[in-house]
Amino acid sequence: MAIVRSFKAIRPTRDKANLVASRSYLSYSDETLKEKLEHNPYTFLHIINPDYKDKIKLKGIEKFKAVKEKFNKFKEDGFLITEHSKSFYVYQQIHGNHIFEGIIGATAVSDYLNGNIKKHEHTLTAREEMFKSYLDTTGFNAEPVLLCHKENTTITAVIQQYKGTRAEYEFTTTNKVVHKLWLVNNTDDIDTITNAFATIDNLYIADGHHRSASSALLSETSDKENSQYFMSFLIDESQLNIINFNRLVKHTNGLNDSELIAEIGKSFTVTKKGNTIYSPTLTDEIYMYLSGDCIP
Secondary structure, three states: OOOEEOEOOEEEOHHHHHHHOOOOHHHOOHHHHHHHHHHOOOOOHHHHOOOOOOOOOOOHHHHHHHHHHHHHHHHHOOOEEEOOOOEEEEEEEEEOOEEEEEEEEEEEHHHHHOOOEEOOOOOOHHHHHHHHHHHHHHOOOOOOEEEEEOOOHHHHHHHHHHHOOOOOEEEEOOOOEEEEEEEEOOHHHHHHHHHHHHOOOOEEEEEOHHHHHHHHHHHHHOOOHHHHEEEEEEEEHHHOOOOOOOOOOOOOOOOOHHHHHHHHHOOOOOOOOEOOOOOOOOOOOOOEEEOOEEEO
């Protein structure tokens, strides 16, 4: 059974949600990041870049302490509010023709440790320790782990019910993504969602392996109840949109084109397709572009 609980979120006020929201700071160019920090006093980027005006940047624990201080300042200034009661959240993203919707809740670390949450990536110990230190110092999850699960008609029904009501947040970000969020603070609906997840045997990490692993590390040394859970966005697995995973090979160890294809042919069936653009559709199918030609 999956243990997923409601929790008291700290979130933006309705009027500032679109201004606070941000992508990962790593996805911004230096120029764009500077523009947002200088012209939007509400962006969450201020919290994770508290020293952006300083010539000497903070590192390690000192940086994390500064993040926590800026986070608290956002709360003091009323940009962020704490939920009055434990809640779930129905969250929806619309990317062009793709719609992703599910439940934001607190997932038990124990499910990660006992294998009820399935992983498909290895994690780096150094990054696990770094994120653990970050969580321990700042005291908050800023980005949910993306988990998927088998279809559950009860959860789907609750989501559809709330979609028929006014969203707490509804805005579009500059990357043309529409965001909507509904509060689920009715105790009967909370119980319905909690009990529905309890009938699901396994959850699967779609994104957030290091965040999950660092939460598990923190749970071993912290006796705080919140440290036994991590924030997650749980969606029906049918919504997953698996995109191409691409890599650029910068050198061939001295092999020319013919020699490289011959080496690949020792392990794969190689067919030349010309200069048309293709995408893999079958298991273990790989497309490679070499000297302008596509070779699956």
